[in-house]
Amino acid sequence: MADLIAKSALEGLVPVTHGALVLSDATPAAVTSVAPFRGKGRAVAEALAPMGLTLPAPNRMETGPVGRIVWFGPGQALLLDAAPGPLAGLAALTDQSDGWVGLRLAGPGTEEVLARLVPIDLRPPAFGPGAAARAPLGHMTGVVMRADDGIEILVFRSMARTAVHEIATAMRQITAREG
C-alpha cells in the first residue's frame, strides 16, 4: 500500500503573530464523536474513568492524563487525543479525526480578539478552566475550549483558511488599537 504523507489543512497558514498574540496549530491527533446508546450514559462514564475522564456536563470539558472529552450537544461528546476502544458497544463512535482542525490563540488580548467573532463571554470569570462551548466563529460552527495557555477553537477542516483569515484579521485590528 502506498505510504501517503498526511498534510495539515493549516500548513503554510499558521503560526500567525501580531504583537504578543500568537495563533498556532492545535489540531487534535484524534477526534471521535461519542454518543452513548440509550440508558448507557453511566456505563460510558465508568468506561471513561480509567482514562481519568467522565461524560462532560453541558458547556464543560474533562481533561485526563492523555486525552480530553468535550460536551458536543445533547447526548453527544467529542473525545480528543485518546483511543475510544473502551467505549465500544456502549456508545456510537465515529472517527472524525480528518474532519476538524484546531487552533490555539494565546497572548494578552486573546478574549478581546475572539469577542469580535464568538458571541459568548470568553473572559476568565465566565469561561475559566474546564469551560467549553459549541459556538459560532463568525459564520462557522465551532467548538471553543479554555486551554492552559489561551483558548482553543475547533472548526471544520474545510474552513481552516477562512478561520485563520478571520482570526488573524481580528488579531491585527486589536494589536493596532493597542499599538
Added chain:
Amino acid sequence: MRITCPHCGERDRREFYYSGAEDYLHRPGEGAEPAAWDAYLHLRDNPAGVTRDLWHHSLGCGAWLVVTRNTVTHAVLGVETVEKEQDQ
C-alpha cells in the same frame, strides 16, 4: 433578541434558525381527514401577542426548541426542548 437554550444558556439570536410555527409538532395521524392535513400544512394564526414557534440551535448544540414569545413586545417568555414539550 436573546434566547436561553436549555442546554447552552443565554445565547445570541444569530446562533438560532427560525423553523416556523409550533403546529409542525402536531402532525395528523394516519387516516386523518384532508381538512386536518390542510390545517397542519397551511393554516396559521398570526397573533399580535404571545406565539409559540420552533427554533433550531444550529450554530450551537443542535437542539430543537419551542420558544414562547410576544410578537408585540419582543419578549421571550419561555424556551423548552422539543423532547420535553412532547413528554408533557
